[in-house]
Amino acid sequence: MVDTKSPGDKTLSVPTKTLTLKPRVETGTVRQSFSHGRTKQVVVEKRGKRRVGGDAPATETHAPEPAVAKAAVPAAKAPLSRPAPSAAPRGGSGVVLRTLTEDERSARASALADAKVREVEERRQAEEEAKRRASREGIEQAEREAAEARRKAEEERHRLEEEAKRKAEVEAKKRFGEAEAKPAAAPAPAATRPAATTARPAGARPAVVPPARAPGVAADGSDEDEGPRQVRRGPGGAMRPATPPKTTHKPGPQKERGRLTLVTALNADDVRERSIASFRRRTQRLKGHASNEPKEKLIREVTIPEAITIQELANRMSERAVDVIRLLMKQGAMHKITDVIDADTAQLIAEEMGHSVKRVAASDVEEGLFDVVDDSTDTEPRSPVVTVMGHVDHGKTSLLDALRHANVVSGEAGGITQHIGAYQVTSPESGKKITFIDTPGHAAFTAMRARGAKVTDIVILVVAADDGVMPQTVEAINHAKAAKVPMIVAINKIDKPDARPERVRTELLQHEVQVESFGGEVVDVEVSAKNKTNLDKLLEMIALQAELLDLKTNSERPAEGTVIEAKLDRGRGPVATVLVQRGTLKVGDIIVAGAEMGRVRALISDQGENIDEAGPSVPVEVLGFNGPPEAGDRLAVVENEARARQVTSYRAHQKRENAAASISGMRGSLEQMMSQLKTAGRKEFPLIVKADVQGSLEAILGSLEKLGTDEVAARILHAGVGGISESDVTLAEGFNAAIIGFSVRANKEAAAAAKRNGIEIRYYNIIYDLVDDIKKAMSGLLAPTLRETMLGNAQILEVFNISKVGKVAGCRVTDGTVERGANVRLIRDNVVVHEGKLSTLKRFKDEVKEVQSGQECGMAFENYGDMRVGDVIECYRVETIQRSL
Secondary structure: OEEEEOOOOOEEEEOOOOOOOOOOEEEEEEEEEOHHHOEEEEEEEEEOOOOOOOOOOHHHOOOOHHHHHHHHHHHHOOOOOOOOOOOOOOOOOOOOOOOOOHHHHHHHHHHHHHHHHHHHHHHHHHHHHHHHHHHHHHHHHHHHHHHHHHHHHHHHHHHHHHHHHHHHHHHHHHHHOHHHHHHHOOOOOOOOOOOOOOOOOOOOOOOOOOOOOOOOEOOOOOEHHHOOOOEEEOOOOOEEEOOOOOOOOOOOOOOOOOOOOHHHHHOOOOOOOOOHHHHHHHHHHHHHHHOOOOOOOOOOEEEEOOEEEHHHHHHHHOOOHHHHHHHHHHOOOOOOOOOEEEHHHHHHHHHHOOOEEEEOOHHHHHOOOOOOOOOOOOOEEOOOEEEEEEOOOOOHHHHHHHHHOOOOHHHOHHHOOOOOEEEEEEOOOOOOEEEEEEOOOOHHHHHHHHHHHHOOOEEEEEEEOOOOOOHHHHHHHHHHHHHOOOEEEEEEOOOOOOOOHHHHHHHHHOOOOOEHHHOOOEEEEEOEOOOOEOHHHHHHHHHHHHHHHOOEEOOOOEOEEEEEEEEEEOOOEEEEEEEEEEOEEEOOOEEEEOOEEEEEEEEEOOOOOEEOEEOOOOEEEEEEEOOOOOOOOEEEEEOOHHHHHHHHHHHHHHHHHHHHHHHHOOOOOHHHHHHHHHHHOOEEEEEEEEEOEHHHHHHHHHHHHHHOOOOEEEEEEEEEEOOEOHHHHHHHHHHOOEEEEEOOOEOHHHHHHHHHHOOOEEEEOOHHHHHHHHHHHHHOOOOOEEEEEEEEEEEEEEEEEEOOOEEEEEEEEEEEOEEOOOEEEEEEOOEEEEEEEEEEEEEOOEEOOEEOOOOEEEEEEOOEOOOOOOOEEEEEEEEEEOOOO
């Protein structure tokens, strides 16, 4: 409070106002528009003028803001306090200001300082806002100018069109007269606005008609119902008739076009024009149609396989398929776009079009897959691979069991090996491992023995001392010679009383196998698998032979191997027994074997243990194939799935082509055509064969193929590994075929379907029984053999014609006997005149069964009566004999 004293000693209390800065802000909302019809409501603040020291007098409100701001600063620098006078003038009224305290002065100083800072900040913001506003206004001005330019261009175009139409009408009137010209010009509809023109100086542009007006009102404000105005002012102001302009657009409000901006939204009276982007697109499109410049020719290196379609060839050359077909038509060949042409024709076309050609073959995908030369010196010794071969039941598996201390024979059906097996044995003397491959000895498993000889380093020929050299022993010797591998003869069963090892050595000489005891180079060892005699000596000979071979390999390279056996396990899927020959096979490798590919999911050793990798000469079971490969296929590790897919697709294609070629056959020579005619009429025995492993299936199919003759053959509808499924039963039902299961069984659904449809399923565990049963069944399809047995001859002495009976020949039996109902031939002058049956045989007046030699009788034929004296009657019997394969 400020104390004031008046002359009447009255004290007045004048309230002092605290200095504050209250911004005067006025708020409002503005709706902002964007393109594509989007809008946004924005809050706008309008700041008022700031004044220091409370409200200013009303007389200063009209001063500009910068002047007020500049005047406020010196006022703030005025002395904050003024010394009160000792005495006020008498008779006058005054205000006595008290001296401000130190706290009040500091508060005022800080408030002024804050006001200065805020003033500087607000000035900077005002300048930035002014710059943005100027930039925005510049952009909007540019848009308005562009829109104005487009509008003017559109008006100019319309004007030129109108002038061209008027000229055309004038020409039409001159040529064809007024009557014919009027129908040519379409009358303007009533809703169309007439062009309103006003008097203007000569050479001036016509005024633009505002597009927006009320419907039914003309441009000059008159009612359009009265009709269009028929006068137009000339340059001198004279009135002259005017023709209504021809309108081509439909009546009514035009569609708004162009971008929706803030300027166009606020100015609703303007007509929206075409957008800049649309105009640019139209210009570029017109330029693209107008440009006829030739494109640059692309020269490519075209890869051409052995056969390629026209479409694919055009794509590889980046040419049109029509041009390729046109070139072929010039050469005299009519083709479609999907036709396949050979590599030579494709090369001619590509070179004609200026491209370079690279010829490839389909088999190139297999290059570098096998037998890659390894120049690495980092080699290490590997275990020898030994194949045990020989005749059936000579003790091959028993000998291997004795070496492995296992009992595999008890698990084999019939006591004979029908699967190829691979095992590893550790030598007790040297501690080194030896890989053994056991092969079946049955005659049907020739392919298995051949595979065993191919993958082996050493062959052990097992010969029974009590049986000697047998056919499969000779076959094993031939396989070993063909593979060019060393051989060790193991003379087994020396513990039997009738064992004669010397006889075995002597019989081997007939097949050019000379053992060491006879001065040859082939090692022979007398062993007994039952009593485990001389097994250590056999292992010692194997180790010695392996040292001589000096077997070394590089285990760090990608793996290569051979599929020994393959099967389809219901729980594990396709399983292949693989012998790794080079490199190391690891879990996760991408592998290819034949027409099948896969990724190694698991490796199982011969002991049934899961391992992570398998080195050279190690037999393992591989899980992860897409399907069971064929036994004997070579396995290789590839770098990626794309390469594996290329190789398998090529092999599958080759497999299908070979199968189709074998079915259709080549009719190149007369001999081949005759053989086809023979096989065309033979009977077929349809079969569906399912086996447990690929090797057994291969042996069964080979045996069934050998059973076929020119008259009857087994037709294999389907053959595969794995159990008998319901689809196999359905296939057998369609062809009325039998189903053969070798060491496999049908599932529950398949067995029920077979019983319901009457399909026979035969199960076998021994290949002997399977082959014998199929042989008997196929023998039933053979036509029986007819055999003639001569009974006797008779000569006609007289021919009698008896009523109700016909002609009867009186004969004398010259040799043998004549039986009633037997087959007869009538021979006249050594020529057979008739063949038939004897219907009547009489001895005097009685019917008899037979007439002996030297007796006379009467004979009559069935349905034949041309008999003459002197003819000879030959009597015989036909016997039917059933044939067998």
